Amino acid sequence: ADVAERTLAIVGELKGLEGPLLPILHEIQDEFGYVPEECLPVIARELNLSRAEVYGVVTFYHDFRNHPAGRHVLKLCRAEACQSMGGDRLAERAKALLGIDFHETTPDGAVTLEPVYCLGLCSCSPSAMLDGEVRGRVDDAELEALVAEARR
Ligand code: FES
Numbered sequence: 001a002d003v004a005e006r007t008l009a010i011v012g013e014l015k016g017l018e019g020p021l022l023p024i025l026h027e028i029q030d031e032f033g034y035v036p037e038e039c040l041p042v043i044a045r046e047l048n049l050s051r052a053e054v055y056g057v058v059t060f061y062h063d064f065r066n067h068p069a070g071r072h073v074l075k076l077c078r079a080e081a082c083q084s085m086g087g088d089r090l091a092e093r094a095k096a097l098l099g100i101d102f103h104e105t106t107p108d109g110a111v112t113l114e115p116v117y118c119l120g121l122c123s124c125s126p127s128a129m130l131d132g133e134v135r136g137r138v139d140d141a142e143l144e145a146l147v148a149e150a151r152r
Contacts, residue, residue: 006031007039011046021047021057025064034065062115070105070112072150074098075129076138078115081122090126090143091115097147111150 121127124136
């Protein structure tokens with residue numbers, strides 16, 4: 001179905017919730033794999049918000065992406081516990097291996113690299129998630145294996 005139509009249906013379903021904006025955005029991302037720009041005016045209108053307000057929320061939360069993801073999504077934890085266990089270095093290594101920055105997708109469309117802020121695996125930091133599956137104690141070898149897996 002067309003984006004505006006699906007958006008309208010999702011908003012209709014969820015706008016009765018208290019604080020409906022985040023659940024609506026999550027549902028839209030589940031549906032399309034990202035939050036298409038053209039959803040924003042529809043959401044704003046239906047919830048009586050300004051476009052700037054909706055846009056602000058989309059950009060504030062790191063969960064939402066504004067472009068389609070690659071076939072695989074590799075997330076690296078950027079929160080404190082993981083930082084203290086070499087998260088920065090790991091992130092640099094991942095960027096170098098993939099040749100992209102956070103929020104980017106490899107040119108072949110295989111892998112999108114995204115930051116995430118705590119995966120609840122702090123005791124096994126640094127942690128990562130590949131396509132929804134969490135991994136703890138990610139060292140260089142593990143990272144290389146993850147990247148190779150994502151590239152397949
Ligand atoms: Fe990384 Fe909690 S800080 S999993």
